[in-house]
Amino acid sequence: MKVNQKQEQSAGEEHLEKLRxxxxxxxxxxxxxxxxxxxxxxxPTIENGFYYDFDLPRPLTPEDLPVIEAKMREIVKADVxxxxxxxxxxxARKLFASQPYKLELIDDIPDEKVSIYRQGSFVxxxxxxxxxxxxxISAFKLVSIAGAYWRGDxxxxxxxRIYGVAFESQTELEEHLKKLEEAAKRDHRKLGKExxxxxxxxxxGPGLVxxxxxxxxxxxxxxxxxxxxxxxxxxxxxxxxxxARVDLWKTSGHWEFYREHLYSPMEVEGQEYIVKxxxxxxxxxxYKTHLHSYRDLPxxxxxxxxxxxxELSGVLHGLSRVRGFTQDDAHIFCSxxxxxxxxxxxxxLALFMIDTFGFTNYKIMLSTRPEKAAGALEIWDKAxxxxxxxxxxxxxxxxxxxxxxxxxxxxxxxxxxDAVGRAWQGPTIQVDFNLPQRFNVTYVGEDGQExxxxxxxxxxxxxxxxxxxxxxxxxxxxxxxxxxxxxxAIIPVADRHLEYAxxxxxxxxxxxxxxxxxxxSERMNLKIRQAQLDKVPYMLVIGDKEAASSEVSxxxxxxEQLPAQPFDTFKGKLGKVIMDRxxxxxL
RNA sequence: GCCAGCGUAGCUCAGUCGGCAGAGCAGCGCUUUCGUAAAGCGCGGGUCGGGGGUUCGAUUCCUCUCGCUGGCUCCA
Numbered sequence: 001m002k003v004n005q006k007q008e009q010s011a012g013e014e015h016l017e018k019l020r021x022x023x024x025x026x027x028x029x030x031x032x033x034x035x036x037x038x039x040x041x042x043x044p045t046i047e048n049g050f051y052y053d054f055d056l057p058r059p060l061t062p063e064d065l066p067v068i069e070a071k072m073r074e075i076v077k078a079d080v081x082x083x084x085x086x087x088x089x090x091x092a093r094k095l096f097a098s099q100p101y102k103l104e105l106i107d108d109i110p111d112e113k114v115s116i117y118r119q120g121s122f123v124x125x126x127x128x129x130x131x132x133x134x135x136x137i138s139a140f141k142l143v144s145i146a147g148a149y150w151r152g153d154x155x156x157x158x159x160x161r162i163y164g165v166a167f168e169s170q171t172e173l174e175e176h177l178k179k180l181e182e183a184a185k186r187d188h189r190k191l192g193k194e195x196x197x198x199x200x201x202x203x204x205g206p207g208l209v210x211x212x213x214x215x216x217x218x219x220x221x222x223x224x225x226x227x228x229x230x231x232x233x234x235x236x237x238x239x240x241x242x243x244a245r246v247d248l249w250k251t252s253g254h255w256e257f258y259r260e261h262l263y264s265p266m267e268v269e270g271q272e273y274i275v276k277x278x279x280x281x282x283x284x285x286x287y288k289t290h291l292h293s294y295r296d297l298p299x300x301x302x303x304x305x306x307x308x309x310x311e312l313s314g315v316l317h318g319l320s321r322v323r324g325f326t327q328d329d330a331h332i333f334c335s336x337x338x339x340x341x342x343x344x345x346x347x348x349l350a351l352f353m354i355d356t357f358g359f360t361n362y363k364i365m366l367s368t369r370p371e372k373a374a375g376a377l378e379i380w381d382k383a384x385x386x387x388x389x390x391x392x393x394x395x396x397x398x399x400x401x402x403x404x405x406x407x408x409x410x411x412x413x414x415x416x417x418d419a420v421g422r423a424w425q426g427p428t429i430q431v432d433f434n435l436p437q438r439f440n441v442t443y444v445g446e447d448g449q450e451x452x453x454x455x456x457x458x459x460x461x462x463x464x465x466x467x468x469x470x471x472x473x474x475x476x477x478x479x480x481x482x483x484x485x486x487x488x489a490i491i492p493v494a495d496r497h498l499e500y501a502x503x504x505x506x507x508x509x510x511x512x513x514x515x516x517x518x519x520x521s522e523r524m525n526l527k528i529r530q531a532q533l534d535k536v537p538y539m540l541v542i543g544d545k546e547a548a549s550s551e552v553s554x555x556x557x558x559x560e561q562l563p564a565q566p567f568d569t570f571k572g573k574l575g576k577v578i579m580d581r582x583x584x585x586x587l
Numbered sequence: 588g589c590c591a592g593c594g595u596a597g598c599u600c601a602g603u604c605g606g607c608a609g610a611g612c613a614g615c616g617c618u619u620u621c622g623u624a625a626a627g628c629g630c631g632g633g634u635c636g637g638g639g640g641u642u643c644g645a646u647u648c649c650u651c652u653c654g655c656u657g658g659c660u661c662c663a
Contacts, residue, residue: 051658059591143657145591145658146590146591148590148659152659152660158590158659161659163657193598194598202636206653206655260661312588313654314588314659316655320663325663327663328663329663461663464663493621493622493623494621496620522626523621524620524623525623527624532624533624541622541623543621545622553623555623559624
């Protein structure tokens with residue numbers, strides 16, 4: 001299990017932690033009383049609450065939760081003290097003789113002595129600390145049950161886990177539950193359906209996304225922007241095939257190291273092909289079509305490349321975890337000397353993207369050499385140092401994830417947070433020592449000799465699918481104007497206003513504004529409501545007045561009403577808001 | 588893949604302790620032509636996810652399977 005070392009925390013946090021941990025012990029006590037043969041795994045504190053893993057004679061069902069919760073409240077009410085006791089491992093082994101998981105934990109503790117905590121009839125191996133007595137716990141709720149492998153290992157028994165949340169006060173608990181509700185409202189799967197953005201079909205297969213016109217409009221806006229920004233930074237756009245001979249993937253090493261994510265080969269004229277899981281090998285092929293001088297470097301190939309990877313069915317999730325996705329991929333071929341400035345360039349681009357899309361909180365991680373790794377230690381150290389220097393040079397705060405790099409090189413990952421605090425895996429920058437060697441990717445240096453290139457894999461959004469999921473949730477479906485699938489809804493008050501409405505529509509289309517006329521013989525109120533529900537940023541209500549004066553009456557999706565203005569004035573101001581990619585609707 | 592739960596109309600959801608399947612919204616038709624968040628009336632619409640079994644009879648019970656949800660694990 002990976003546990004991040006705790007920094008020193010405030011007294012409040014410490015108390016909250018004790019409280020949550022104590023709640024998990026109380027839950028375990030209840031479970032023990034309900035299931036005398038229960039065996040116990042671990043019951044730690046997590047963000048917002050706690051869990052405990054049990055090995056029980058029967059499966060838990062959701063109906064068990066309120067029962068357990070009620071019994072927990074009795075224990076809280078009884079205000080039972082938590083008592084700490086130290087003992088030798090030998091004594092502990094005797095005490096937990098019938099608890100195989102606890103015995104395993106005892107074996108793994110390096111110290112001679114261990115501590116246990118008792119409350120009521122329940123004893124648990126535990127480092128602590130705990131609250132003094134159960135009365136200190138007031139605001140908690142059991143939220144879900146789940147299966148969890150013992151020690152996260154799929155080859156070991158699956159235990160039953162109960163998750164709970166706990167806070168210092170009832171108010172905070174309720175706030176948290178409200179936040180969850182708010183997050184559920186923004187769920188991209190729900191909004192994707194409501195706003196008609198995308199769909200996934202049983203008939204087609206799980207994890208395979210269909211982008212509806214409105215979702216595609218957002219994606220197209222993102223891609224246009226993405227391409228512009230890459231051209232500005234010296235990238236060249238390429239396109240590559242979707243299938244390739246298995247041999248290519250054998251050379252790249254994917255066949256060997258990545259097999260469980262690859263789809264089975266298909267046979268074509270006696271040759272085996274697979275659908276691509278990555279774009280890099282193709283970019284290498286193109287790079288190698290001619291000899292490169294050091295003067296040509298860096299070469300930056302960018303591609304919105306659609307790849308397919310087999311993922312376990314249980315991990316698929318809306319747009320954020322799928323089986324077919326489009327990476328905003330690029331590969332940079334450069335000399336080792338150029339690596340630092342290239343990495344800097346990518347970092348700047350990535351942060352620019354994050355900022356443009358309106359994300360303000362993000363974390364940057366540097367992942368270093370894992371146990372199993374290709375390439376010499378010395379090169380790893382050098383490359384890791386280069387990544388570090390690039391970030392320091394840009395005054396970027398980052399933390400180090402030791403041993404979390406990919407086998408072929410160190411990497412930088414950026415995780416950003418959306419408006420409700422959910423973290424998303426975004427840009428990644430990976431140095432690769434493996435592929436240049438496997439494919440012999442070289443350039444001719446000043447010395448006239450061939451040198452292996454330094455290769456960087458990078459994406460600045462992640463994938464179009466996952467990125468769309470993040471912005472749907474970030475904006476709760478109310479996209480900034482430049483991304484909104486429909487930017488302007490034109491609402492004729494009565495049928496006789498349709499002609500003028502069509503004229504406005506044509507005028508806006510000329511400027512590539514995404515516009516929709518609601519031409520139904522419905523009341524204006526209904527059309528406004530519809531546009532509101534679709535979160536269209538601007539509504540132009542067109543009646544006799546507007547038709548007579550060539551003006552438009554503008555309603556914002558915020559409900560704000562602007563005074564009537566000449567159509568051209570509106571068009572000009574709208575153009576500027578879109579051009580500026582403004583997050584503010586006001587014209 | 589594993590554990591638990593779920594799958595009823597395009598959508599959101601009732602319902603049947605085994606006996607002809609329901610609402611709201613959406614759709615279609617007619618009436619209404621309206622000034623900033625839902626006009627009125629009418630009409631269609633379902634092998635109750637799919638296969639097999641038990642039963643006189645299964646949407647309901649059993650079983651297999653597909654999919655979804657929450658986790659475990661993994662990751663763009």
